[in-house]
Amino acid sequence: MEPSPELIVDTTTEILLHLPPDDPACLVRATLICKPWRRILSDPTFSRRYRKFHRTPPLLGYLRCHYPYKNELFATTAFPFSCSRWRTARGRGGTDGCDHLSCYGGPYRVVFGLNGSDHVTRVFEYSSETGLWSPPASIPRVASFAEGRCSLYTGGGALYFTFQRGKGFLRYDLADDEQGRLSVTNVPEWYENQTVRSTMGIVDEEGRLGFAALDHDKDELHIWSWQVGPDGAAKWEQTRVVDLKPLFPIDISTLCLSLSGFAKVSGTILISTGSGIFALELKSSGLARTIHDDEWHCAIMPYLTFYTPGFASGRLSAN
Numbered sequence: 548m549e550p551s552p553e554l555i556v557d558t559t560t561e562i563l564l565h566l567p568p569d570d571p572a573c574l575v576r577a578t579l580i581c582k583p584w585r586r587i588l589s590d591p592t593f594s595r596r597y598r599k600f601h602r603t604p605p606l607l608g609y610l611r612c613h614y615p616y617k618n619e620l621f622a623t624t625a626f627p628f629s630c631s632r633w634r635t636a637r638g639r640g641g642t643d644g645c646d647h648l649s650c651y652g653g654p655y656r657v658v659f660g661l662n663g664s665d666h667v668t669r670v671f672e673y674s675s676e677t678g679l680w681s682p683p684a685s686i687p688r689v690a691s692f693a694e695g696r697c698s699l700y701t702g703g704g705a706l707y708f709t710f711q712r713g714k715g716f717l718r719y720d721l722a723d724d725e726q727g728r729l730s731v732t733n734v735p736e737w738y739e740n741q742t743v744r745s746t747m748g749i750v751d752e753e754g755r756l757g758f759a760a761l762d763h764d765k766d767e768l769h770i771w772s773w774q775v776g777p778d779g780a781a782k783w784e785q786t787r788v789v790d791l792k793p794l795f796p797i798d799i800s801t802l803c804l805s806l807s808g809f810a811k812v813s814g815t816i817l818i819s820t821g822s823g824i825f826a827l828e829l830k831s832s833g834l835a836r837t838i839h840d841d842e843w844h845c846a847i848m849p850y851l852t853f854y855t856p857g858f859a860s861g862r863l864s865a866n
Contacts, residue, residue, distance in 0.1 A: 560587055564597055569605035570624060571854040578856050585856075594855045601853065603813050606826060610848040658698070658719055660708050662688050670708075670719050670729060686729040690714040696747070697809070697848055702754025713738060713746035716756065734758055735771050735783040747806040751786070752814065752830065758783065759816060761804055766791045768816075770829070787829075794835045797822055808847035817847045 563584070566573040578585045587593055598604070608622040657673040669683035690710040699707040699716075708717040716732040738746065738760055749757040749770075756773040770787040791799060799820065807824070808817035814830040824847065825835040 556583070556587065559584065560593065560596070563587060563593070564600050568597070568601045568853055569607070571607065572624070574854075574856055588856045594853070597855050598853045604851040604853050606810060606813065606815060606849055606851050607854055608850040609808060609817065609824075610850060656721070658706050658721075660692060660717065660719070662691060668717065668729070670717075672719075672721075684719065684729045686717070686731070689717070689731050692717075699748050699750055699756065699809075699811070701750055701756050705756075707732070707748055707756055709748045713760070716748055732756065732773065735785070737769070737771075737785070745805045747809060747816070749809045749816065749829075750811045757786075759806055759809075761806060763804070766799055766804075768827075789829075791827075791835075794827065794833075795825065796834065796837070808849050810849040810851055812851060815849065817849060819847070 563574070563577060566577065574588060578588050607624055654674070654676045656675070658670060659673070660668065660670040662668050666688040667685050668688045669685045671683050672681040673679070674681075690712075692708055692710065696709040698709075701707065704721050706719045706721060708719070710716065713734055715734050718730045718732050720728045720730075734746070735758060738758075745761040745763075747759050749759050751757040751770075751772045753772075758771040758773075760769045760771075761767075762769060768787075768789040768791055769785065770789070771783045772786045773781060774784045775781045791804070797820075802820045802822060805819045806816060807819040809815070810817075813828060815826050815828050818825045818827060818835065823837050825837055827835040
């Protein structure tokens with residue numbers, strides 16, 4: 548007795564779901580096998596199931612920032628994917644409790660900060676639901692914003708902007724029915740007494756604000772976390788010190804390393820050197836892998852997504 552067509556489709560779909568998301572070419576090649584496979588892979592339902600199955604989107608490339616104000620997208624995979632549309636993820640989008648795996652068309656917010664000539668820092672918030680910008684929240688200027696650095700959204704409903712030269716963070720508290728509030732979070736006191744030349748804000752595994760600093764003398768990466776104690780007081784706690792030398796495939800003792808980017812969903816730090824750009828996953832404590840043989844860059848924005856055939860620009864025809 549031959550299996551039913553429904554069983555064949557279900558079994559094939561289960562097999563295709565296990566194709567690796569960090570190699571989009573696998574899914575594209577699968578669409579060329581036969582028309583039934585093409586129909587499965589081009590169905591938006593498969594894209595949703597694929598994202599839910601793998602959960603963490605892979606790093607497919609990065610947007611490197613040149614000065615003055617020139618950006619380029621580089622792929623880290625052999626497959627030459629296109630990126631004809633960009634989605635901002637620097638504010639809080641969608642609804643509370645949404646995992647954002649398939650809400651590409653939902654409501655969103657945009658938060659924009661600037662330093663005025665009157666030495667006042669102002670932050671504006673835009674809502675796609677109202678189509679309006681909020682009145683500015685303001686605070687006396689502390690320092691200039693770091694050029695090219697992504698803001699950081701933490702689980703507590705706060706958005707952090709990074710100041711230049713590791714001088715701290717500007718915190719913007721998102722609120723549903725009222726204007727957000729501004730405050731300044733200083734960096735750990737340890738940093739003030741060190742010869743550290745590269746720092747970056749990160750988000751730890753618990754969704755809290757983190758601070759990463761490179762100790763160039765020892766080739767160590769110091770990780771700090773902004774934690775709230777039982778008494779309600781918040782302070783920096785050092786959570787890790789990573790010896791970078793055994794994690795790199797090259798000798799870094801004579802190189803000038805720079806923390807250039809951070810991917811929150813995978814906990815990946817991008818490190819620029821004079822010999823390439825490397826990705827170091829903090830969650831796995833594995834070896835740093837080369838993502839591009841490129842010159843040094845101070846600011847990199849990771850591009851992470853599930854590039855399924857149904858998501859690709861100019862969607863594939865099911866026939």
